[in-house]
Amino acid sequence: MLNDTLVQLMGDRESMPWHERRSLVNRIGETLRRQGDDRDALALAHVLAEDPKWEVRQAVGDILPILPRDEFMALASELANDSNSFVRQAAERALERRREGTRWQSRTRSCIEQTQNDLLVFERMYGKIAAENARAIAERWFEILVASTVHEIKGILSPLAATVTRLHRSESRNSLDNGVVSEGLAKMKDRIAFLERLVMDMRDYSRSVPPGRRCALLCAIIAEAQSLVFENLQANGLDSSPVRLFVNVPKGIQVRVARHQVVAAVKNVLKNAYEAYFRENRGLVAGEVHVRADIVADNVRIIIQDNGPGMAAVDLREVQGFVPGRTSKKNRGTGFGLPIARRYIMAHRGKIDIESREMGGTKVTIILPLGLEDPNDDDESTDH
Numbered sequence: 001m002l003n004d005t006l007v008q009l010m011g012d013r014e015s016m017p018w019h020e021r022r023s024l025v026n027r028i029g030e031t032l033r034r035q036g037d038d039r040d041a042l043a044l045a046h047v048l049a050e051d052p053k054w055e056v057r058q059a060v061g062d063i064l065p066i067l068p069r070d071e072f073m074a075l076a077s078e079l080a081n082d083s084n085s086f087v088r089q090a091a092e093r094a095l096e097r098r099r100e101g102t103r104w105q106s107r108t109r110s111c112i113e114q115t116q117n118d119l120l121v122f123e124r125m126y127g128k129i130a131a132e133n134a135r136a137i138a139e140r141w142f143e144i145l146v147a148s149t150v151h152e153i154k155g156i157l158s159p160l161a162a163t164v165t166r167l168h169r170s171e172s173r174n175s176l177d178n179g180v181v182s183e184g185l186a187k188m189k190d191r192i193a194f195l196e197r198l199v200m201d202m203r204d205y206s207r208s209v210p211p212g213r214r215c216a217l218l219c220a221i222i223a224e225a226q227s228l229v230f231e232n233l234q235a236n237g238l239d240s241s242p243v244r245l246f247v248n249v250p251k252g253i254q255v256r257v258a259r260h261q262v263v264a265a266v267k268n269v270l271k272n273a274y275e276a277y278f279r280e281n282r283g284l285v286a287g288e289v290h291v292r293a294d295i296v297a298d299n300v301r302i303i304i305q306d307n308g309p310g311m312a313a314v315d316l317r318e319v320q321g322f323v324p325g326r327t328s329k330k331n332r333g334t335g336f337g338l339p340i341a342r343r344y345i346m347a348h349r350g351k352i353d354i355e356s357r358e359m360g361g362t363k364v365t366i367i368l369p370l371g372l373e374d375p376n377d378d379d380e381s382t383d384h
Ligand SMILES: Nc1ncnc2c1ncn2[C@@H]1O[C@H](COP(=O)(O)OP(=O)(O)O)[C@@H](O)[C@H]1O
Pocket: 268, 272, 273, 276, 306, 308, 309, 310, 311, 319, 326, 327, 328, 329, 332, 333, 334, 335, 336, 337, 338, 339, 361, 362
């Protein structure tokens, strides 16, 4: 079938209208997705990459990522120098995706090697049985993470699939009116946005904290976290003004940190404090959030406290386990906020503790190492 088309196009390209040639690229894509080395499909991709119509060449640019490596390299470098900017952009996007894939592969490989190495060192220090037990414990942890992630994703995909089925059914009955379509699309958009949030949180959780540390003013970190929380609440259609924020952080306190991660950790905790005042159908109700900090020995202690509904003892115990995916915020929370905060704080040899009482509010204490140098001083090792 594709072979006949190939012969036809090699003979006279114009014998097929250009929009059909563009649709043909999609068919080639489908064939290659099923069978990556289909020779006719690959030969056609080469022919169509030289098509006089830029729309056809752009379509080839869009299917580049599914081509085998050699074909990809040949066509991507050809299309990256195309005379048309849309075609060049499509090729650039494909090249960037490939680069990102390669970076990801080498990061994963070096992570696996590092972990295997750590296990060997552990075995040498504590013996084979202890190493096997350590591995078994890590695997159980891994099982919990995968199971809760699968549960979360299924919880998003099931209603998404149900909406698609409903729309399909209405379409086949010819009863698809604008109201049904826009309601279905709004639901799908909402679920996809949540899935994106979940994936981003998973990515943040799985990223290790870069080794570089710099001195930074604590009040600047708190202010940055605060504005991120405001932005986030606003993006979710929540008015933060009913909640009063009291910040009492001495101006001169410095911490020695990977700034981006510490801002993210404080942001996650502060966001929870605001969300403690969220009521369904009412948004945020009146309440207070207090942020204060002081110096204890060589450390800085940051306390973020709210007078919201708090947690029952049994829920608090679970939250104190910092296992990702545990959330009480149905369809809104991902349950990654505190686990991410904990990982980031622990990477600084810090600590994070949560105290809470049902109807008595929640208090989170973060301990970080004090920074003593000039905040403008550049450390040799830098954050990435
Ligand atoms: N300030 C708080 N007040 C009440 N409950 C809280 C507070 N902070 C955290 N929690 C509980 O801990 C859970 C996990 O929080 P987190 O990891 O940030 O995930 P998420 O906010 O996405 O649910 C929340 O769902 C909530 O049940």
